[in-house]
Amino acid sequence: MSTHKIRDGLWKVRWREGGRNRSTRVHGSYELAKKIERKKMSVRDENRHLDVKREVNFRMSTLIDRYTKEYGSKKKSSDRETSILKRIGRELGNYFVREVDGPAIQRWFGGLTEDGLSAGTAVRHFNVMHHMMEKACTIWSKEAGIDRNPADQIEVERPDDQRERYLSAEEIASLKNCLDQKTYRAGTREINRTFYRLRMIVLIALTTGMRISEIFGLTWGDLRYHEGLIAVRAKLKRGKIRYAPLTPELASELRKYPAVLGEEQLFPRKRGAKGGRQRVESSFETLLELAGIHDFRFHDLRHTFASWYMMNGGDLYELAKILGHSNIRMTERYAKLGKTHIARTGDTARGMWKLMLSEVNGERATAV
Numbered sequence: 034m035s036t037h038k039i040r041d042g043l044w045k046v047r048w049r050e051g052g053r054n055r056s057t058r059v060h061g062s063y064e065l066a067k068k069i070e071r072k073k074m075s076v077r078d079e080n081r082h083l084d085v086k087r088e089v090n091f092r093m094s095t096l097i098d099r100y101t102k103e104y105g106s107k108k109k110s111s112d113r114e115t116s117i118l119k120r121i122g123r124e125l126g127n128y129f130v131r132e133v134d135g136p137a138i139q140r141w142f143g144g145l146t147e148d149g150l151s152a153g154t155a156v157r158h159f160n161v162m163h164h165m166m167e168k169a170c171t172i173w174s175k176e177a178g179i180d181r182n183p184a185d186q187i188e189v190e191r192p193d194d195q196r197e198r199y200l201s202a203e204e205i206a207s208l209k210n211c212l213d214q215k216t217y218r219a220g221t222r223e224i225n226r227t228f229y230r231l232r233m234i235v236l237i238a239l240t241t242g243m244r245i246s247e248i249f250g251l252t253w254g255d256l257r258y259h260e261g262l263i264a265v266r267a268k269l270k271r272g273k274i275r276y277a278p279l280t281p282e283l284a285s286e287l288r289k290y291p292a293v294l295g296e297e298q299l300f301p302r303k304r305g306a307k308g309g310r311q312r313v314e315s316s317f318e319t320l321l322e323l324a325g326i327h328d329f330r331f332h333d334l335r336h337t338f339a340s341w342y343m344m345n346g347g348d349l350y351e352l353a354k355i356l357g358h359s360n361i362r363m364t365e366r367y368a369k370l371g372k373t374h375i376a377r378t379g380d381t382a383r384g385m386w387k388l389m390l391s392e393v394n395g396e397r398a399t400a401v
Contacts, residue, residue: 036066046070091176093133094126099173100165117161130169131178135186138162142187159189197366199337200239202388204326208235209389211324230300231316233290235334237263240385241277242338242356245313245331251299253292258284265357275357282386338385343370345384 037045044059044066057073059066097118105114124141125133141162145155163184169177200208212235215228237248247265255264261284262276279287290299317331335356342352353364 036063036070038063046073048073091130091178092126093128093130094122096130096165096169096173096177097122097126100168104164104168105161113157114161117158118165120158121162121165129178133166133183135183138166138184139187142189156189159184159187197336197340198329198333199340200326200329200333204324205239205337205385205388206390207324208239208320208326211320212236215320215323227316228320231313231320233286234300234313235317235320236283236286238331238334239338239389240280240283242335242342243277244335247357249298249300252297253299254297256284256287258288275354277355280383280386282383339364339367340370341385341388343367 035047037047039045039058042060042062044061044063045056046059046066046069047054047056048070049055055073057069059069101115101118105118121141124144125137128137142155142159145158146152150158163182166179166182166184170179170182174180212228212232215225216232217223218225234245234248237243237251238245241263243263243265250266251263255266257264257276257279261279261281263279265275265277287299292299313331321327321329339352339356342355343349349364349368350361352367353361356364358364
C-alpha cells in the first residue's frame with residue numbers, strides 16, 4: 034500500500050489485491066487519501082475482494098466431491114475416508130466453503146465426541162477435514178474463496194495412546210498353545226484355514242512388532258531369509274523401507290506357510306470380502322477366549338514385542354527403528370521397562386519363541 038501525490042489536491046492510492054496491482058485517484062486532502070488507503074487495506078484483508086459469484090456458488094458439497102475424486106478415492110484407506118467425507122457432507126455440505134471458518138470447524142469437531150465417537154476416531158475425522166481444507170486454500174483457492182486453512186486455527190488434543198497392556202510369559206505360552214491346537218479341525222488332521230492364517234499373522238506380530246496393516250501388506254519378496262530381515266514398506270513415505278527381525282524360528286514357519294497360487298501377498302484378500310480393509314477381530318477374539326486372555330486387542334501384540342524387547346536390555350533407539358516410529362517420543366513409553374547401561378541388546382524375538390514353547394503351567398519362563 035502506498036499514497037503518492039500527483040499534484041495539489043490529487044493523490045494516487047496503490048495496493049495489491051487478488052494477486053494484482055490496483056490503484057485509485059483521490060481528490061482532496063492527504064488525510065482523506067490515507068483514510069481511503071486504510072479502507073482498501075481493511076477490505077482486502079477481510080477477503081471482500083473475492084469474486085462474489087464464485088464465493089456463493091462453491092459449496093462444501095462441491096469441495097467434498099472434488100476432494101473425494103482427486104484424493105480420497107486414491108488412498109489405501111479410501112473406504113474409511115469415504116465414510117468420513119459423507120459425514121462431513123451431511124453436516125456441512127450446504128455451507129459455502131468460506132463460511133466454514135475456524136469457529137465452524139471447532140463446533141463441528143466438538144460435536145463428533147458428543148455424538149459418541151472416540152477421541153481417536155474424532156482426530157481421524159479432523160485429519161481428513163484439515164487435508165481437504167488445505168487443498169481448498171491452495172490449489173483450489175480461487176474457486177473456494179479462501180487463502181488460509183481454517184483448520185489451522187483449531188487446537189486438537191490428539192489422544193496419547195499410553196495403553197500399556199502386554200502379554201505376560203504365561204499368557205504368551207497360552208496363546209501359542211491355543212494357536213497350535215486350532216491349526217487342525219477338531220478330531221481331524223484337516224487344516225483349519227482360518228486359524229492357520231491367523232496363527233501366522235499373530236506369530237509375525239508378536240515377534241516383529243509389525244502393525245496389522247503392515248502384515249497384510251507383506252509380499253513374499255519382502256522376506257529376506259539370508260539376511261534374517263523382513264522389509265516393511267507400509268506407511269513409509271517416498272518408498273522408504275524399514276526392517277523387522279526375521280528369526281530362524283519365524284523363517285521356518287513362513288517357509289511352511291502355503292502361498293496362494295497367483296498371489297504376491299502372503300495374506301491376500303479373501304474372496305468376496307467387502308471394503309479395502311482386512312480384519313482379524315472376530316477370529317482373534319475367539320482365540321483370546323480360548324487362551325483365557327482378557328482386556329487385550331490385536332495392536333497390543335506390538336506393545337508386547339516392544340515391552341519384552343526393553344525388558345531384555347534392548348536399545349530405545351533401535352526399537353524406534355524396528356517399530357517405525359518417526360518420533361522417539363513415541364518409543365519413550367517403553368523406556369521405563371528397560372534396564373539402563375546394558376552392554377548387549379537382548380535377542381528378544383528368539384526369547385519370545387522360548388516363551389511360546391514353554392509349558393503354560395510349568396515353571397515361569399524368562400526371555401533371554
